[in-house]
Every structure is written in structure tokens, then in C-alpha cells.
Amino acid sequence: MPATTVTTFARIASDLPPRGPALRLDTAIVLGGSVAGMLAARVLADHADTVLIVERDGGPAASGTRAGVPHGNQVHVLLAAFTRQIERWFPGFTGRAVAGGAVRITAESSRSYANGVPKVSIGDRAVLSMTRPYLEQRIRAELAAVPNVRMVTGRVTGLEFDRSAVTAVRYEADGAGVRQPAGLVVDALGRGSRVTDWLTAAGWHRPPMLRGGDAVNYATAVFQRPPEQDSVRRAAALDPATGEGAIFQSVEGDRYLVMQGGIGDSRPGGTAEDMVSRLRHLLPEPFGRVAENELIGEVVTYRLVDSRRRDFWACTQFPARLIPVGDAVASLNPFYGQGLSSAALHASALSLYLRSAPDLDFPARDYLAMQKVVVDAAWAISTRSPETGDARRWIVRQIVRAAVVDCFVATAFADVTQMLKHPATLFTPAVVARALLARLRRLPAPVRPIAGRVEVLSS
Numbered sequence: 001m002p003a004t005t006v007t008t009f010a011r012i013a014s015d016l017p018p019r020g021p022a023l024r025l026d027t028a029i030v031l032g033g034s035v036a037g038m039l040a041a042r043v044l045a046d047h048a049d050t051v052l053i054v055e056r057d058g059g060p061a062a063s064g065t066r067a068g069v070p071h072g073n074q075v076h077v078l079l080a081a082f083t084r085q086i087e088r089w090f091p092g093f094t095g096r097a098v099a100g101g102a103v104r105i106t107a108e109s110s111r112s113y114a115n116g117v118p119k120v121s122i123g124d125r126a127v128l129s130m131t132r133p134y135l136e137q138r139i140r141a142e143l144a145a146v147p148n149v150r151m152v153t154g155r156v157t158g159l160e161f162d163r164s165a166v167t168a169v170r171y172e173a174d175g176a177g178v179r180q181p182a183g184l185v186v187d188a189l190g191r192g193s194r195v196t197d198w199l200t201a202a203g204w205h206r207p208p209m210l211r212g213g214d215a216v217n218y219a220t221a222v223f224q225r226p227p228e229q230d231s232v233r234r235a236a237a238l239d240p241a242t243g244e245g246a247i248f249q250s251v252e253g254d255r256y257l258v259m260q261g262g263i264g265d266s267r268p269g270g271t272a273e274d275m276v277s278r279l280r281h282l283l284p285e286p287f288g289r290v291a292e293n294e295l296i297g298e299v300v301t302y303r304l305v306d307s308r309r310r311d312f313w314a315c316t317q318f319p320a321r322l323i324p325v326g327d328a329v330a331s332l333n334p335f336y337g338q339g340l341s342s343a344a345l346h347a348s349a350l351s352l353y354l355r356s357a358p359d360l361d362f363p364a365r366d367y368l369a370m371q372k373v374v375v376d377a378a379w380a381i382s383t384r385s386p387e388t389g390d391a392r393r394w395i396v397r398q399i400v401r402a403a404v405v406d407c408f409v410a411t412a413f414a415d416v417t418q419m420l421k422h423p424a425t426l427f428t429p430a431v432v433a434r435a436l437l438a439r440l441r442r443l444p445a446p447v448r449p450i451a452g453r454v455e456v457l458s459s
């Protein structure tokens with residue numbers, strides 16, 4: 001992997017305030033007002049007189065799951081990259097979110113297990129934990145304080161182009177059609193975005209769509225969290241061989257969100273009985289402790305059939321003034337929790353692009369090239385295909401094993417899985433040497449479930 005890829009990723013993942021001349025725009029329109037759209041809008045607010053977000057689920061921020069994000073009731077883990085970027089764009093966000101009920105997860109309050117074996121703790125970074133609806137509420141509240149950003153409730157129905165660029169957005173609001181000219185358009189319509197259909201209908205190339213990875217199955221439940229039960233705020237248990245696992249995390253409202261995940265035909269935890277039985281009998285003891293509390297409501301399930309990416313960068317013909325972000329570009333295996341961090345890194349790449357004095361009358365190729373670095377990095381992890389070649393794959397296995405016992409390797413590994421650094425940073429002599437040395441160390445004993453192992457209900 002060339003060093004430039006690593007350094008490009010580092011620039012995008014930076015926590016420094018944006019620098020460079022701010023390109024000026026009249027109106028920028030963001031299609032879709034979920035997390036990727038709102039973060040892009042925040043970046044655009046530094047450049048455009050008016051930033052208009054068109055979101056079909058606009059209006060007052062809902063406290064529950066909404067139609068546009070049907071997976072909003074599933075566990076959403078916020079990686080360190082997201083926590084860093086959200087703080088970068090909304091300074092003080094973490095403190096305000098925690099004051100409102102979000103939970104700060106530190107190394108001391110989190111546990112991680114590989115096949116039940118406790119992983120070494122790396123004592124530095126704290127991340128945020130909250131439900132997805134609450135996260136959206138918080139970002140909407142922050143954005144409401146940015147004077148030149150406005151969200152309208154409307155359904156985007158199409159785009160208009162001239163010979164070289166996107167020129168306007170069409171949407172329906174209050175039963176009427178609206179045509180809004182724009183100097184820049186951001187596609188943040190998510191996995192189901194129809195922008196590629198509108199591109200091809202207007203004679204542009206359709207970007208190649210890559211699909212990969214297996215179907216993943218989620219089952220999420222909410223348990224009450226007694227205030228005194230605070231020492232373990234998050235635990236994750238993973239089977240490194242299959243990539244299947246479970247996680248619980250403390251969230252606002254004195255609750256735990258608990259998720260069990262399966263791959264392909266494996267659908268664990270779909271009923272209350274199955275969920276509780278697995279937590280007690282199959283997973284390390286902290287999971288069983290959570291299951292001693294009252295389960296609130298029903299277990300909710302979700303199935304995502306694959307990971308997919310649209311390679312806009314590969315289009316030989318692409319209109320100027322169009323910027324795709326978030327799941328509209330890459331919708332990833334959620335087990336690795338990269339979706340929201342990717343969206344945040346796309347927003348950061350957008351900022352770098354807009355501060356590089358670009359000529360907006362040409363396609364945003366420099367932006368798409370930066371985005372490709374982020375997508376490639378996430379895709380490698382999401383589809384569990386980080387390396388080609390037997391030797392590299394063997395090294396990856398050693399690093400994954402060493403990350404259980406060796407703090408140095410665990411930190412390097414977490415920097416990559418938390419999207420703070422590019423995956424190629426794992427292949428330095430120092431990390432590989434420590435990983436090989438760690439082969440001499442015995443793994444600790446697995447942490448047992450709270451109850452003896454028994455057959456659980458079939459999935």
C-alpha cells in the first residue's frame with residue numbers, strides 16, 4: 001500500500017480544525033437529513049450562504065425509529081473516529097450529549113472478548129454511547145444552531161443537469177412540486193438512493209456497484225439498567241473465525257441495548273426467551289448480568305443481505321457539483337460499526353476538497369479519490385478480506401490473536417478498527433514483530449457464562 005494512501009487517510013481522519021481558503025457558494029442542497037447528510041451540511045455551512053437539507057422525515061426530531069431509517073432501533077456503536085469527528089465539527093458535542101443522557105465509555109468500563117477470552121485493555125480513548133434516534137436528535141439540535149442551515153420536509157424526486165453539471169433538485173413538499181437551483185448537491189439518501197438512476201436517465205454513466213460479504217442478522221433488545229450497575233458499560237464478544245458476536249452498551253434513559261448477531265442462516269436471539277438464554281448460557285458473565293434486569297418491549301430483528309458500494313470514482317463521465325456521501329456510497333457490514341464513522345470521514349474529505357480551491361465546474365475527482373481511500377479501508381474490514389496473499393493473511397491472523405494479549409498490538413489494531421488509522425499501518429515492522437513475539441504468550445482463560453452452558457433454543 002503506498003504511503004500516500006496512509007497519509008491521505010490520516011489527513012481525512014485528523015482532529016485538527018479545518019484549514020485553507022473557504023470556497024464560497026450561493027446555495028448548497030443536501031439530499032437526505034440523516035447522519036451523513038447532517039454532517040455534510042455542517043461542513044457546507046462554512047462555504048455556502050444557504051445550506052438546504054431536504055429530508056422526507058423532517059419536522060421535529062422523532063424520539064423513536066423513523067421510516068427513513070428502519071434499522072434505527074438496532075444497536076449503533078460509535079467508533080472513536082466518529083466521536084472525534086463529531087467533536088471536531090460540533091465542539092462540545094460530547095459534553096452536551098452526556099449531559100442529556102448519553103454515556104461515555106472508557107477503557108475501564110468496557111470489556112472485549114474473543115471466543116470468551118478477555119482482551120487486554122488499552123487505556124486511552126473514550127467513546128460515546130447512545131441510541132441511534134437520540135444521536136440524530138442531538139445532531140439536529142446542534143445543526144439548528146447553525147444559522148445558514150435549514151431542513152425542509154420533502155421527498156426528493158429528481159435532479160436536473162446541464163451538459164457538465166448538476167444544476168437543480170426537484171422535490172415534493174406539502175403536496176406540491178418544488179424546483180430548487182443549487183451550486184452544489186450532496187447525495188446523502190442512504191443505501192436506497194436513486195441518484196444513480198437519475199444519472200443514467202440523464203445520459204451519465206452508472207457507477208459500478210460492488211456487492212460483498214454475507215448477510216448479517218441482528219436481534220436487539222432493551223433492558224433496564226439499575227443506576228448502581230455502572231462498572232461495565234459496554235461488552236463485546238466476538239468469534240474471530242466467523243465474525244459473529246454480541247454486544248451490550250449502556251445508553252440514555254438508564255437502559256442497556258443488547259445485540260446478538262449472526263451471519264447467513266444464523267439468526268440468534270429473535271425471541272425474548274432465546275435472547276435471555278443465550279446471554280446467560282453462552283456469553284461471558286457480564287452479558288448474563290444484563291439479562292438479570294427487566295427486558296423492556298420486544299426483541300427487534302433486522303437482516304442486511306450484503307455490503308455494497310457504488311464506485312463513483314470509477315465513472316469516466318460524472319457531472320460537476322455532485323458529491324455522494326455516507327451509505328449512498330458504501331453500505332457496510334454493520335458488525336464492524338463503520339457506517340457512521342465512514343459518513344463522518346466523507347464529510348471531512350468534503351471539507352478538505354472545498355478548502356483546496358477546487359474548480360467546481362469540473363467533476364469532484366479529488367474528493368472522490370479521497371473518499372475511495374476511506375471506502376477501500378472500510379470495505380476490506382467489512383467484507384473480511386483485508387489482504388490478498390497467503391503470507392499477508394497469515395500475518396493478519398497473528399495480529400488478531402496478538403491483539404488479545406499484547407497492548408501495543410491491541411492499540412495498533414484498535415486504531416484501525418476504530419477508523420483512526422489506515423489498515424496498512426498494521427504492517428509496520430514494529431507491529432508485526434510484536435505480533436510474532438506474542439505467539440509465545442498463552443491466552444488467558446475464557447470468562448465463563450453466568451449459568452452453565454446448556455442447549456439454547458434453536459434459531
Ligand SMILES: Cc1cc2nc3c(=O)[nH]c(=O)nc-3n(C[C@H](O)[C@H](O)[C@H](O)COP(=O)(O)OP(=O)(O)OC[C@H]3O[C@@H](n4cnc5c(N)ncnc54)[C@H](O)[C@@H]3O)c2cc1C
Pocket residue numbers: 031032033034035036037054055056057067068069071074075076077078079154155156157188189190191218302304325326327328332334335336337338339340341343
Ligand atoms: C442493523 C444495522 C446496524 C448498524 N449498526 C451500526 C453501528 O453500530 N455503527 C455504525 O456506525 N453504523 C451502523 N450501521 C450503519 C449506519 O446505520 C449507516 O451507515 C447510516 O445510517 C448511514 O447514514 P446515511 O445518512 O448515509 O444514510 P441513512 O441513515 O440511511 O439516511 C438516509 C436518509 O435519506 C432520507 N431519504 C431517503 N430517500 C429520500 C427521498 N427521496 N427524499 C428525502 N429524503 C430521503 C431518509 O429518510 C434518511 O433520513 C448499522 C446499520 C444497520 C442496518
